[in-house]
Amino acid sequence: MDEVTFESTGSEMFRSDRYFKVWQYSVGHRRLLLRSSRDMPPETRIDIHFANVDLMLLRPHYDGLVIRRADAGECEKAGLDYGVEVEPGRLFVLGGGLRSFVVSAPPQWHEDEGAMDDPSWFGHMRGTR
Template sequence: MDEVTPESAGSEIFRSDRRFKVWQYAVGHRRLLLRSSRDMPPATRIEIYFANVDLMLLRPGYDGLVIRRADDGQCEKVGLEHGVEVKPGRLFLLGTDLRSFVVSAPPQWHEDEGAMDDPSWFGPLRGTH
């Protein structure tokens, strides 16, 4: 498992050319799971897990995915536009701008040889066993 460590605003913390889908969101624990299947080489599955999600603006899928830590100005803008407090270090851009993002704890990711319907490495989420 990998976890975010770079602390600098605007820093890239994850990059992949693979296709990712929004796989699951669990309301009770505010957990979001993005998943890239092993349908095409390489024969691995990648899961990206966001815990304690406060706000998200997502597309159903991403052809290639870059996750960046937002800067203070972006945190303030999202907070004002959506009426929530966005503390620095809790806004993660999925791409290069504010068209897709997650306000949460730092994301974690894991790569394994699991099939699309196998349980998540991050534990049971409804719909992923």
């Protein structure tokens, strides 16, 4: 598992050319999982886990994915646009601009050889075996 550390706001944390889907969201524990399955080469899957999700604006899938920590201006704009307080360090932009984002604890990711429907390395979430 790679835990994210930050050097500066706006810095890129994760980049992949792979196809990712919004895989699961657990309401009770406010957990979000994005997954790139191993149905196409390479023969691995990548799970990206967001914990303590307060707000999200997502696409159903991403053909390539970049995650970066938002800067102060983006935090302020998202807070004003969506009527929530966005603490610095809790807004993570997926792609460019504020068209897709998650307000949460820092994301983590893990790559393994699990099957598509195997539970995530981040623990069981409803809907997986």
